[in-house]
Amino acid sequence: MIAQRILIVEDEKSLANLLRDYLGQAGYEAACIHNGLEAVPAIREQSPDLVLLDIMLPGRDGMAVCRDVRGFSNVPIIMITARVEEIDRLLGLELGADDYVCKPFSPREVVARVKAVLRRARDVSADAAADIELDESRFQARLHGRKLDLTAVEFKLLQILSSAPGRIYTRGQLMQRMYPDRRIVSDRTIDSHIKKLRRKLGSASPGEEAIHSVYGVGYKFELEN
Numbered sequence: 001m002i003a004q005r006i007l008i009v010e011d012e013k014s015l016a017n018l019l020r021d022y023l024g025q026a027g028y029e030a031a032c033i034h035n036g037l038e039a040v041p042a043i044r045e046q047s048p049d050l051v052l053l054d055i056m057l058p059g060r061d062g063m064a065v066c067r068d069v070r071g072f073s074n075v076p077i078i079m080i081t082a083r084v085e086e087i088d089r090l091l092g093l094e095l096g097a098d099d100y101v102c103k104p105f106s107p108r109e110v111v112a113r114v115k116a117v118l119r120r121a122r123d124v125s126a127d128a129a130a131d132i133e134l135d136e137s138r139f140q141a142r143l144h145g146r147k148l149d150l151t152a153v154e155f156k157l158l159q160i161l162s163s164a165p166g167r168i169y170t171r172g173q174l175m176q177r178m179y180p181d182r183r184i185v186s187d188r189t190i191d192s193h194i195k196k197l198r199r200k201l202g203s204a205s206p207g208e209e210a211i212h213s214v215y216g217v218g219y220k221f222e223l224e225n
Contacts, residue, residue, distance in 0.1 A: 003029040004118060007048040009039045009065070010080060011057050019052065022107040023114065036060030040068050048075060050118055052110070053097075055081040063095060070096035071176040074164040076117045078110075094217055096167065121164075131223050132162050146204040153178065154197045161211060161221035170218040194219060 006028045010016040016032040023030040033042050036057035043051060051069070055062035066077055079100040098117050101110055133142040139155045141148040150158065160177045161169065169177075171190045178190075194211060201210045212220050 003027055004049040005046065006030040006050050006052060006114060007042060007046060008032045008052045009036070009042075009057065009062070010034065010052065010054045012054075018107055019110060022111050026111045026115070028114070034058075036062065036065055039065045043069055043073060043075065047073075050076045050078065050114055052078050052080055052114070055079060055083060066095045066097055067173075070169075070173050074167065076121050078113055078117060080105075080110075094168065094170070096169070096173065098167075132158075134159055134162070143201060143204045143210070148200050148204055150197070150200060153193055154200070157193050157197055158201075158221075161219065164221075166220060166222050168214050168217050168220045174218070 006023050008016050008019050008023075008030055010019070010032065011034045013032075013034055016034065020030040020032055031046070031048075033039060037059035039051075039053070039057070039060065039062075053062045053065060057065070062079060062081075066079070069075065069077065076098045077096065079097045080103065081100055082103040098121070099113055101113055131144060133145075134155070135141070136159070139150070139152055141150055141155055141158055148158075156178050157174065160174060174190050198209075198211050202208070208223065210221055210223055212222055214220060
């Protein structure tokens with residue numbers, strides 16, 4: 001069995017090495033980087049299974065790194081922070097982080113969080129795969145075996161949302177993922193696509209809501225099993 005890969009982005013080298021050793025003992029393959037400017041290129045190149053991301057980093061802070069990563073990847077992210085203010089915790093989760101741990105912490109606690117987040121991501125993905133089928137080569141989608149008549153834009157939107165069930169995406173994140181050429185698109189355009197996609201999903205599965213609005217934040221895909 002291939003070991004799952006963990007990328008540790010932490011500028012305190014002694015702490016990063018300690019986490020790497022504990023994760024290695026737990027059966028993971030862990031690597032460390034110590035500068036925020038290196039984080040996004042490393043994640044693109046290494047495609048880790050999970051990222052431990054410190055907020056206070058030289059070069060680029062963890063919030064900005066998390067925001068950029070969510071523009072191209074659904075890799076699980078656990079934020080590491082010495083900040084205990086509620087606003088920082090909420091902001092980190094709204095940006096797309098899956099969990100957070102506060103310094104000081106026990107390395108065993110971090111390993112336990114890593115196991116829990118990876119297990120949750122695996123279970124959610126398995127459940128979603130059983131309910132929705134996407135064929136990217138043909139831009140065809142099925143919900144509970146029933147074919148959806150989607151436009152290319154609607155297919156891409158469903159693909160992004162359903163790739164990480166339960167994860168909240170802001171309108172900005174959806175625009176960034178759907179339009180990587182950074183064309184000018186308004187929030188209303190995203191809302192219009194969401195409305196049409198909801199209607200088509202509702203036709204395929206009456207009475208079931210798949211795309212949920214999260215007030216003041218954005219949208220998430222979650223089927224009611």
